[in-house]
Amino acid sequence: MPDADRDNTHRPERPRYGDVVSGIRDLIIEGELAPGSRVPERVLCEKFGVSRTPLREALKVLASEGLIDLLPNRGARIVDLTEDDIEEMFQVMGALESLAGELAARKITEEDLAELRALHYQMALHFTRGERMPYFRLNQQIHEKIFATSGNATLVKVYRGLSGRLRRARYIANISRARWAEAVEEHERILAALESRDGAMLGRILKDHLRKTCETVRHALMPVEE
Amino acid sequence: MPDADRDNTHRPERPRYGDVVSGIRDLIIEGELAPGSRVPERVLCEKFGVSRTPLREALKVLASEGLIDLLPNRGARIVDLTEDDIEEMFQVMGALESLAGELAARKITEEDLAELRALHYQMALHFTRGERMPYFRLNQQIHEKIFATSGNATLVKVYRGLSGRLRRARYIANISRARWAEAVEEHERILAALESRDGAMLGRILKDHLRKTCETVRHALMPVEE
DNA sequence: AATTTGCATTTTGCATGCAAAACGGTATTT
DNA sequence: AAATACCGTTTTGCATGCAAAATGCAAATT
Helix, strand or coil: CCCCCCCCCCCCCCCCHHHHHHHHHHHHHCCCCCCCCEECHHHHHHHHCCCHHHHHHHHHHHHHHCCEEEECCCEEEECCCCHHHHHHHHHHHHHHHHHHHHHHHHHCCHHHHHHHHHHHHHHHHHHHHCCHHHHHHHHHHHHHHHHHHHCCHHHHHHHHHHHHHHHHHHHHCCCCHHHHHHHHHHHHHHHHHHHCCCHHHHHHHHHHHHHHHHHHHHHHHCCCCC | CCCCCCCCCCCCCCCCHHHHHHHHHHHHHCCCCCCCCEECHHHHHHHHCCCHHHHHHHHHHHHHHCCEEEECCCEEEECCCCHHHHHHHHHHHHHHHHHHHHHHHHHCCHHHHHHHHHHHHHHHHHHHCCCHHHHHHHHHHHHHHHHHHHCCHHHHHHHHHHHHHHHHHHHHCCCCHHHHHHHHHHHHHHHHHHHCCCHHHHHHHHHHHHHHHHHHHHHHHCCCCC
C-alpha cells in the first residue's frame, strides 16, 4: 500500500539517491544497523521513503566503499570488522597520514597553524573537562585539517574512505584516561613538529600516534562488542 | 523497440550488473570511452544489452571508484585526469607501495621470492625483446605480487583502486628506451632488497621508482594526449 | 546579426511490475 | 525422531513506464 503522500512520479526535492547513501552511513555509524546484520531492501525503503531503485543504487555505492557486503540474491549485510581488519586499516592510514604530515609540514601557512592551534587547545580543553564526544570531534577535525593542508586531494579522498569505515569502531571504543592523556601529549608534539616544519619528524609522530590509536581501538572494542 | 532475443524477465545467466561494471572499466581503459566525453545511458545499455536499471547501478559504482563523474540530471562523464591528478595519485601510491614493501620484506617466503624472480626475468626478457605490452603486464604483476605478499588485504584494495584509475594513463604513456632500461635496473634492486629482506631499503627504492614512473607518465602523456 | 524565447525531442530520476531465487515452515519419507 | 521433500511467502534482479530536467534548434525580439 503506497503512502498517501507519495506518488508514482519524480519529486524534484527531498530524498535523492545521495541522501540515502549518507543516511545509511549515519545509521551504520550510530549503530542502528548493527554490524553483521542483514538488511532487507524493504526496510530501508520505508526508512527513507524511497522506492527500491534509488535505494539499490545507494547500496551499490556503500558496497564499493566497503561499508556493506552485497551477497548475490541474498541482500545486503553490514560489514563487521575483525580485529585484523582494523589493524590493517590503521596500518594503511599510518602510511597515508605520514605522507600527509610530510607534505603539510612543507606547505603549512601561518594561518593554517593558527587554525590548528585553535583546534588543538579547544580539544585540550575538552580533555581536561573529560568531554569525550566533543574531544572526539575536534580530534577528527585536526587530522582532517592536516590532510587538507597537504594539498593532495587524492590523499584526502583515500583517507576519508578508510576513516569512514573505521568511524563506527572509533566511535564506540572508549579510550582509557591514561591513554587519553598520552594522546593529547602526542598531539602537542604534532603541533610542535608542524610549527618547526619538520616533515620527517611529523611523519614519524603521526605514524606512531596512529599505531597507538589502533591498539586502543582494538582493545577497547573486542572484549565487550558494544 | 525491444530486441527479439530479450524479454521482460530476469535471466539467470549472462550480463549481470557486475559484468557491466567491469565491461565499462574495460571500455575506458581501451579508450573506447574517451576521457572527458559524455556517455548517455542509452548507448551503454545497448552496448551491454541490459536495461537502464543495472546500468545505472554500475555507473554509481564506477563513480564512487573515481572512474567517471556523475552530474545530477546530466549523465555520466569519463574522468579526465589532469597532470596534477596524476602526480597526486602517484604520490599516494608511493606511500602505499613503500608500506607494502616494508611489510613484504618481513613476510616473504622462499616460494614468494622464487615466483617474483620468475616474473622479473620474464619481464626482463620482454624488455630485451622490446615487447612493450607483455612487459607492461609483467610489471603490473610484480607490483601486485609485492602487495599480495604484504598480507594486508586493505592495502591491496586501496592500491587496486588507485592503480585502476591510472591504468589508462600508464597504458598509453609510451616509455622511452632510456627510462625503460632504468626501470628494469630499479626492478633488479627491488628484487635484491627483497632477497636480503631489507624492508626500509625496499620502501625507499619503491617510492623512488614510483616517483620516476610518475614523471614518465606525466611527460609521455601530456604533449600529445593520445 | 546576435541574443533570447518557445517548443519538440532526448535523457535522467524514480516507482512499479514481474519472474527467479531464497526463505520458512509443514508434511512426507526413511 | 531425524532428514528430506514440498509449497506458499518473501526478497531479489531486472525491465519498463512516466514525469521532470536538460538539450537542440527554429522563430521571435532587440
